[in-house]
Amino acid sequence: MPQLSTRASNGRRKKPKPGPRTITFRVEGTLRSDPSDASASIQHPASLDHSSAAPNPAADEFTNVFDDPTGMDSMANVEPISTKKTSNNYLASWLTDSAEEYLRILYESESPPGTKFCDHCHRSSNFLYRCTTCLTQRYLCNACILTTHRILPTHKPQLWDDDTWVDVSLFKLGHVLNLGHRGEACSVSCDAGVSPSKLLVGDLNGFFTIQVRYSFTTTLLDTLNVYVTLGRTSAHKFYSVLERISNPGFPDDIKDRYRELMATHRRYLRLLNWQRSGHGFETHQTDHPSSHALDCVACxxxxxxxxxxxxxxxELPFFRAWVSFDGNFQSVRKDKKVExxxxxxxxxQAYVPNKQQYKEWTGQQKEPQRTEKPTCDHHKAGNDTTTRCFVPGGFVDYFRGERFIYADYALASSYAHMSRLGRLTLGMTYDVWCHYQTNLTQRVRNLPSSITLPPDxxxxxAIPKWHLIGHEQACYxxxxxxxxxxxxxxxxEGPERVWAHLNEHSGSTSEQGPGARTDTLNNVAYEWNFEKMIRMDQHLSGKFVEARRMYLEQKAVHDDLMEDLPVEQVLKWEAMSLTPVQGRDKKWSSPLMDPVWSGATRWLSEGIELEHSMHNLRDEVKKHGPKPTPQQSTSINKQRINLANRIAQHxxxxxxxxxQLIEHDLDTEPAGSTNVGEPEHTDLGLPSSFHPxxxxxxxxxxxxDLEKDLRRGMCDDALESVRQLLGARALALNYKRRHVRGEVATTRAEAKLRDQNAKVAKVRWRYENxxxxxxxxGFSDSDHRCYQLITVDDLRSLKSYLEDISRGVGQGYAKISWIWRSSATTNTDDWQVNALRVEWFRSRERYKRWHEQLILLKxxxxxxxxxxxxxxxxxxWKAHNGNIPPGMRCYALKQSKFYGALAHRALSAFQPHLCDRIVTLQWSVTWLDRNTNIAGFLPNPSP
Known part of the structure; x- marks a missing residue:
């Protein structure tokens, strides 16, 4: 007798032991003969009444491809098939001969009842129900659906509403589950008038043996699809769970149908794609021929x-469609033999373009040579970059690293889909846009004619924000x-988040053949976009609330900065253009770049910052003591190496x-001069190291004189920091005295006070340095008055002085510390205003971006x-046009109601934000005025 192969523990099938060869058989004329001994592999739960249903004419040769060859009862009607045929041969045969028939059966499952009589009590009823969980197709009245489901509370009934089958719950129909008395109502509780309690029940079923060779209900296939896409688990794990549920402890008793499940799932996805794309219906003017993709709803x-x-x-600039492109080097397919x-x-037909055309085109292209070496040496599937959805046609393979022609093809393919009904301006982010945009115009001329980009x-x-850090300043x-x-x-950075999701599927896709892998990726992309679509009401509402808060916050910061700057200077800045300009030296400049100091100013500023870094390192060495731990020594050595490199560059x-002035001529040696060779004790040779x-x-x-100006600015900044830190320390000390009780809380509060004291000491050193x-x-006359020595008595907050000294005894001798009455000037020097110029532009752009974010969200x-x-x-429109069967009409109306429900839910979530006048988008206001009111949508004519 033929012997079936079994699966190993790792999911692979064990090689069968030597024995008679396994022979596969095919039923002849299945579509025209009685298929009572073999049911269709894909069955809707409501169409599996094996006791009374008529023979199903949709069964075909696909049903028996993987049947148990030990079933010899149909030997009279079969012929042997060559064992060289693969699953791909059967899949191609099914697609050609039977796929349309399977689709017709799926549509028939949406057909109206065809009767007004209950199949259980045989009485006429205006409301008929069916159960999608039961393996029978019976139409029941309200009373009978409750009677037949008295102990089946987890089943899912549907109600015929004259157009479509609508999901309802047994709970809303009045179902009460009696957990005692063998399902009967308790007379005591009924007499006492006790109301039933609400109970949330979770249920999951496994495999059950019925009189068919094998069958997978659409409920199982739908559940599998959700698990392998949204749940990001493998189909084999899902199958293993079903095995465990079916027969815990004895999985070998369950016949191995994993291969059949995978084959059936691929066929079922094909049928779903046909359904969702409107296959068989009249073509609407907005339809994309043969497109099974779900596009972004907000782009x-x-x-x-x-x-x-x-x-x-x-307002037209806000209607640019932005896409992001990036390469994923983890979602690869192993170099395995292709069947x-x-x-x-x-x-x-979805997110992956024609692979043969793509491969041939990329193999013929030679990228143009660069005429000059790029200045930026940073390095290292397209999706839209705001809501992060996959763009149809933008999913391509890499064959030889990250070549720009791959991005060219994905860009053109996705743009062809997006702009098929009208012109569209486009934006693109790419990690290496600074390199990619070179020769882009020349490369796109070679694109295939079917996806060529318009010349105008x-x-x-732009470069994604997280990748921009590694680029040079000109890229910024x-x-x-x-x-x-x-x-x-x-x-x-949309692709980065998508890759994290897609990489969890790479364990499965890396083992699949090219065809199955493409089907899987398209399916994952569709489900990703579907999940984005149904949650768009929450997503956009949350982003609007955050954007509104940040806009007001950043606007207030910019307004505060405006108050401290000369009005004439601000007016001059407002008239400046932000467009980057390339100078004669081929370097790019913009008002948003860091201040362009003269060479001497920059060199002196870097020297002062180096002094601060050297002091911080000396403090850390002192804190660790003469015998630091190995970890501390390693950290100190790394900092010394980094500091030494900075000093060498300086x-x-x-x-x-x-x-020629190299060695300083100070009267005394700098502190720590005995520590020869340690960078934190190096003299930098600034002008202040020499006598006037x-x-x-x-x-x-x-x-x-230039260093004097910089030192005065550093003193002013340090004094301001001292004042703020003293105020913060006073608040912390006052809070501790009034509210902190207990040993633990007191210890924590004192630790915070010590941190405050350390910060004050560090800023004090910066001032004194x-x-x-x-x-x-050389001090000027004003320097003697403005920059005095800071003593311990000076380190007292203003509030402390006013409360403890100013109103205490000995008023004749009391005086406020000089740090609170210093006449050090604020931002009036030219060099300070120049430094704040960049921050003024950046703060303005920050609040402007949030302002634009609010407009874009609307x-x-x-x-x-x-x-x-x-x-x-x-x-x-599809439901009422063309000569279509009732089931197809019902399916179209069901889809129409689904999108209508999404629209009403989204309008309810969006309406408060769309009516918010913090920003105005006139295009949105006009459309809302014409199509909505307080109650919801106005009647919309068919498109």
Missing amino acids: PRPGHNFDEEEVSHD AGDICLSED LDLMG VRWSLDHTQHVGRMEG NKKRSQFMG PTLSKAGLTSLA SRDALFRL REMTMTLRTFRTREEIWK
Whole structure:
């Protein structure tokens, strides 16, 4: 007798022991003969009444491809098939001969009852129900659905509402589950008038043996699909769970149907894709031929959720569609042998374009050579970059690393889908946009004619925010999204989040053949977009609340900064353009770049910062003591190496500014001079290291005056920090005295006070360090008054002085500390204003991006509503056009109601934000006025 193979513990099938060969048989003429001995592999739960249902004419050869060959009862009607045939051969045969028939059966499951009589009590009823969980197709009245489900509370009934089958719950129909008395009602509780309690029940079923060879209900296939996509688990794990539930402890008693489950699931996905794309219906003018993809509902799609003619010229920049491109090197397919006749059921119909055309085109392309070496040496599937959905046609494979032609093809393929009903401006973020945009115009001329980009395409590029950190400053100025207008708070990192999801499927996709892998990726992308779609009401509402708060906060910060700056200077800045400009030296500049100091100013500023770093390192060495731990020693050594490198870079420029003055001529050696070779005790050779006569003789008086200005600015900053820290310390001490009780709380509060004291001491050192340098360079008359020595008595908060000293005894001798009455000026020096210029521009751009974010969110909310309404009306149009069976009409109306329900739920969530006048998008206001009111949507004519 033939012997079946079994699965190993790791999911692979064990090689069968030697014995008679396994022979596969095919039933002849299945579609025209009585299939009573073999049921269709895909069965709707409501169509499996094996006791009374008529023979199913949809059964075909696919049913028996994986049947148990030990069933010899049908030997008279079978012929042997060559064992060289693979599952791909059978899949191709099913697709050609039987797929349409299976789709017809799926549509028939949505057909109306065809009778007004209950199949149980045989009485006429205006309301008929069916159960999608029961393995019978019976139409029941209200009383009978409750009677037959008296002890089946987890079943899912549906009600016929004259158009479609609508999900209802047994609970709402009046079902009461009696847990005692063998399912009968308790007479005591009924007499006492006790109301039943509500109970939430969870249930999951496994395999059950019935008189068919094998069958997988659509409920099981739907559940499997959710687990392997949204749940990100493998199909084998799901199958193992079903085995455990079916027969705990004896899994070998369950016949191995894993291979059949996988084959059936692929076929079922094909049927689902056909259904969801409207296969068999009349073609609507907005339909994309053969497209099974679910597009983003919130992104601009001309002719679908907006028309360019509706948008004013001022608002049009907010209607640019942005996509992100990135490569994923973890979602790979192993280099395994491909079975003959490998077939894909979704290629060029969803998110992956035609792979053969793509492979041939990329193999023929030679990327243009660079004419010059790129200045930025940072390095290292397209999706939309705001709501992070997969873009149809934008999923391509890499064959030889990350070549730009792969991105070119994905960009063109996705744009062809997005712009099929009208022109669209486009934006793209890419980790290496600074390199990618070079020769882009030349490369796109070679694209296939079917996806060629228009020559006048308005394309804008940028670098994602998290990747921009590794680029040079010019990239930050030219390609930063923080400096790009009309993009809001978009960060451009959408693919990174998608990859995290997709990589969890790579264990399965890496083992699959090319066709099955493409089907899986398309399915994962569809379910990802579906999940985004149904949660868009929560997603956009939450983002709007956050954007509103941050806009007001950043606007207040910018307004505060405006108050401390000269009005004439601010007016001058407001008139400046932010467009980056390339100078004669080929370097890019912009008002958003860091202040461009003269060489001497920059060198002196870096020297002062180095002094602070050296002091911090000396403090850390002192804190660890003479015998630090190995970990502490390693940390100190790393900091010393880094500091030594910075000092070496600084010293390379010293001769340029200090001339022949190398060794300082101070009267005393710098502190710690005995620690020879340690970078934290190095003298930097700034002008303050020399006597004024020496500087004058060397012609460095102007350089010394420049350091004086910088030192004064550092003293002013330090004094302001001291004042703030003293106030914070006073508040913390007062809080401790009034509210802190107990040993633990007291210890924590004292630790915080010690931290405050350490911060005060560090800022005090910074002040005194710059004051000493200023003193060596030469005090002016005002310097003696503004920059005095800070004593311990001076380190008292203003509130403490007012409460403890100012109103105490000895008023004749009391005086406020000089740090609270210092006449040190604020931001009036030219160099300080120049430093704040960049921060003024950046703070303005911060609140502007949040302002744009609010406008973009209103645009996305309105587009989401319009997309749902458009799809609702399209499916309604399909239901009433063409000569279609009742089941197809009911399915179309069901889809129409689904999108209508999404639209009403989204409108309820969006309405408060769309009516918020903090920002105004006139395009949105106009559409809402014409299509909605307080009660909801106004009647919408069919598109």
